[in-house]
């Protein structure tokens with residue numbers, strides 16, 4: 001671990017003068033303009049956040065540290081005997097921008113093993129909650145309960161130079177990330193598998209250990225690695241990433257920030273959409289009596305959904321304007337491992353039918369599938385049929401990217417976030433309809 005931290009220290013120190021110079025010498029240079037539509041419309045496309053960890057091009061999709069998803073999957077060290085890379089190697093890559101060697105990766109794997117034990121009181125918090133509590137609520141509660149562990153808070157209270165803030169933030173992040181899959185699997189087994197908890201296996205990597213603790217056989221280990229990597233980061237403006245960054249900008253520690261990102265991810269327009277997708281597809285299947293419908297029947301079902309005032313879950317995106325490459329990565333997995341799965345066949349059909357319907361309707365700016373259109377289907381195939389749990393998997397992945405960003409926020413000294421609000425009267429005055 002000393003290696004990752006040392007490498008990070010070098011990178012952060014080398015980067016600092018770039019940020020400082022931009023603020024000092026070019027602080028007044030305009031980046032863009034903001035119109036009334038954006039002010040009322042959720043700050044869509046307003047350029048007011050910085051991250052070097054990922055960038056979302058509307059027409060290309062996400063790049064992590066400048067690399068596309070296929071490039072990342074190809075270059076990161078692979079788990080022996082598996083198709084997928086180590087999630088731990090991906091974390092190294094997100095943090096440093098460099099593809100790690102196998103040795104670098106194994107350092108992080110070893111470190112996660114040392115830090116993965118969930119404290120008993122966090123387990124007690126989970127066990128005290130009614131079993132019908134949503135698993136995202138449980139995850140958020142367990143994470144925030146562990147806030148008392150924060151090394152950042154201890155160091156802050158003892159007095160620490162602001163240039164060092166990132167160091168205990170890194171320690172907190174590693175401690176929390178190592179525990180997230182264990183907490184998630186604990187919730188799953190407690191809530192949905194008759195409270196039969198499976199302890200971690202110290203010989204396995206993060207993805208392998210998660211599949212083991214879930215009690216789901218191969219290739220679920222690779223499914224987990226794929227999920228965690230694909231969901232890790234999607235630049236800074238999405239609700240979960242932004243919530244994490246915003247909370248941490250007050251110098252709240254990563255336990256507070258990650259618990260907050262989980263709460264944002266739990267909304268149906270964001271992470272919860274993947275459970276909505278499966279619910280909706282199964283509604284279609286039920287209506288069609290389980291048979292594969294004709295194109296015409298499917299088109300009618302899609303139109304009926306739209307006419308009843310609902311959105312088509314898994315389609316559309318606030319930024320993307322083409323098929324999400326995270327959807328494509330999961331589709332490839334399905335084509336290879338489960339082409340005959342009945343739900344996949346429906347998903348595949350929707351991939352053909354939905355975009356032209358949305359285009360014809362002419363409302364959605366992006367008629368193409370997003371990451372959520374495919375992810376629940378894979379989980380269902382491998383026996384994880386409890387939809388409510390799907391967003392928890394998303395959260396475990398997203399915590400990797402958000403904590404990496406918070407470490408860099410602290411390293412570069414980004415200040416507390418404080419956008420300005422205006423009143424409706426002021427906007428009407430700007431519009432020229434009111435004095």
Ligand SMILES: CC(C)(COP(=O)(O)OP(=O)(O)OC[C@H]1O[C@@H](n2cnc3c(N)ncnc32)[C@H](O)[C@@H]1OP(=O)(O)O)[C@@H](O)C(=O)NCCC(=O)NCCS
Pocket residue numbers: 268269270271273306310311312313314315316317318319363364365366370371372
């Ligand atoms: C993701 C999402 C929230 C983005 O919202 P957005 O940025 O406001 O999207 P747009 O600017 O394209 O919205 C313009 C209109 O198209 C509609 N629209 C967008 N996606 C749609 C979809 N999948 N089905 C039906 N209508 C859709 C919007 O509801 C909006 O309608 P309105 O003008 O009546 O309010 C939206 O596409 C959506 O609700 N998708 C389904 C849920 C989902 O898959 N979420 C996961 C995202 S990763």
